[in-house]
Each structure stands twice: as structure tokens, then as C-alpha cells.
Amino acid sequence: MNFDWELACSVCPRTGSPEGLPTVCPDCGQPWLVRYHRTPAPTLRASLAARPATMWRYREWLPLLDGEEPVTLGEGMTPLVRAPSVERALGVDRVWIKDEAQNPTGSFKARGMSAAMTRAVLAGARRYTVPTAGNAGVALSAYGARAGADVRVYAPRDTPPRLLEQVRVHGADLHVLDGHIGDCGRVSREWAAESGAFDVSTLREPYRIEGKKTLGLEIAEQMDWHLPDAILYPTGGGTGLIGMWKAFDELRAAGWLPANARTRLFSVQATGCAPIIRAFEASAEAPTPWEHPVTVASGLRVPGPLGGRLILRGLRATEGGAVAVPDEVLTEWEHKVARAEGIDMCPEGGAAVAALAELVRRGTIRRDATVVVFNTGAGWLYR
Secondary structure, eight states: OOOSEEEEESSSSOEEOOSSOOOBOTTTOOBEEEEESOOOOGGGGGGGGGSOSSGGGGGGGSSOOTTOOOOOSSOOOOOEEEOHHHHHHHTOSEEEEEEGGGSTTSBTHHHHHHHHHHHHHHTTOOEEEEEOSSHHHHHHHHHHHHHTOEEEEEEETTSOHHHHHHHHHTTOEEEEESSOHHHHHHHHHHHHHHHOOEEOOTTSSSSHHHHHHHHHHHHHHHTTSOOOSEEEEEOSSOHHHHHHHHHHHHHHHHTSSOTTOOOEEEEEEETTBOHHHHHHHTTOSSOOOOSSOOOSOGGGOOSSOTTHHHHHHHHHHTTOEEEEEOHHHHHHHHHHHHHHHOOOOOHHHHHHHHHHHHHHHHTSSOTTOEEEEEEOBOGGGGO
């Protein structure tokens, strides 16, 4: 096949071919990144308005072959909603919430799974496995059903029951285990090796990043090809943060954004599981696994993210930062925003707003700033 991209290791000099079902770099075990041999012309911006309101409107920026149709449920182009109640409460000039709850499977995970499934189906994969804190399992189950593929999902026993039920609704083979997502990941990889199933765990294949990259493409388009001063992103595996960092670099290089367009990326975690915050504050190159991860925000309960090095590099390259918030504070903001703005906030979304309050209090984010915070999923799935 005539691929117009290649794979480049995110840590070592190794490059690789997109042929088959790539996983991680065989030399160092770190994630691959997609590197394109094409540069979409800035004149294409004018054509976007006439295209379908999904993430695939950016097909020139995504790993698609000529004439190829993606495995899609209409994901992407979620609204950017102004939050005046948060602006008043914090004294910040402009706060926008990127509401990923309005994706087909109720969360931002739909983006990455659509891209991953599109590439894996073309390569011939018919059986898939994933560990999940909830939303990734729902998304893989739905996109697997769309593609007519078999899906197995491993989830911690304390995953919110409605998320588990959504996995069952789409016909996946659900296995509930004691422990956290890291434990589920180990069992999922063992089963993949035994069965030949394709493992689509976070950053163990290269295309979920490309799907999540569309978060950054959309923010740029929705803000008339400008960037906010800061973006606050709830960080478990961190694929979306890495994807946005990649998107903004690519947009600048292609002339779709001014060369001086910059935004600061902030990683948000819970105090009961904060490996990225600990590593950032220690000026470490990579995080160490968090001991005994506990938080009501199940999507943040990721003790040892594979992409930790990339997350930290993105935070530092954009002069951003990292902040952890207690469960009681993120829950308070989750409810406040839901009641004042009508947005069905998930706990991770509450964490992002709570983190903004803390960063404003510290003076890290100025009160005259334009800020985007992420609501990564639908709150009703957690209740």
C-alpha cells in the first residue's frame, strides 16, 4: 500500500513502516508517533466549512489512504461552550469548556478508537483487546461492533457500573478484575499474546494519538485559527495532551497557524493518583508508578502511563504545568458547573475546573487569560 506517512519512535532514533499492525518501538518499547510525508496547504482551511461536522473533516491531517473510508460513528466537532459562571467565580476573562461528552460513545475516547480501528481493520485485525477505566472500553466495544469485530475488555471491579453496562450493550466480552487499570493491562497483554488479538491499549499502537490530535485541530478552527492562552487537560494515559501538542506543532509548520501561536498545556490529576505531577515537580524525565492509586475520577486512576515521557515533554515544551486536586474539590466543581451551565460534567471535567481555580489562585494563569478546560466524558455514565 502507498502510505504517505512513517512511524518514528518517540524516544530513540528508530523509524518503522506502517505496514501490518504496529505496536511499540521494538528497540526501546516506547510509543511510535506518526510522521507524515505530506503538508496540507493553508488554502484547504476554506473548504472545512462545507465538510461533515466530524473529526474526519481533517482527513488530510489523519492516517487515511486516498479514497479510504474510516470506521466512524460521527465522532468529533464537539462544542466549545463559554462558561460565564466559572468566569465570575474565578475572575477569569474567558473560560471555554470543550464538551467531549457529546461524542457518540459519551467521551473523548471515541476519537482515538475510530482512528485505531480504521487502521487495524485495513491491516486485517478481527479481534481486539483493551484494559479500561471505563470510557475506552465503551468506545472500543462500539467501534468493534461497527466494524464487525470481536472485542474483549478488561476493567477494574470498581469501574462505574453504567460504564460496564455500556460495554455489555455493544456486545463485548467483559472481564472484571480486582486491582487497577495497570493490572488489567497486564492481563489484557497476556491474552493478546495467547490469542493473537490486537492490543489497542493507550499508546501501544500509534493511531489513537492521531484521533485525539483532532482535539487540537478543532480548538484551532473553533477559535478562528488562534489558540487560547492555556488548555487544562485531565490526564490518565495522556493521549489527548500528546495529540494536541503534536497538532499545534504540525499546524504551525504547515502555515495554518501563525508561527508565534502558542498555548500552555496543563496536566490535571487527582491527589490520590498523580504520577505526572510528581515527576513534573521533581524535574524528572519520566514518571514512576503511583503507589495505591485511589480517586473517584476513574479516568485519572492510571498509576504508570506508558506515555509519561511524552506528556512531560509536552508540558515543558509549551511552558505549561501540572496540578493535582483532591476528590472532594473536583466533585464540588463537577456539581457546580453542571448546575450553573447545564453541562453534564464527569469527575475528570470537575478536576479540570478545580485545577483552573488553583492555578488562578497561584497566579500561574492570569485573570485576563483565555482558557479551555476539558470535560472528557458524560457525567451520567459515572452515576
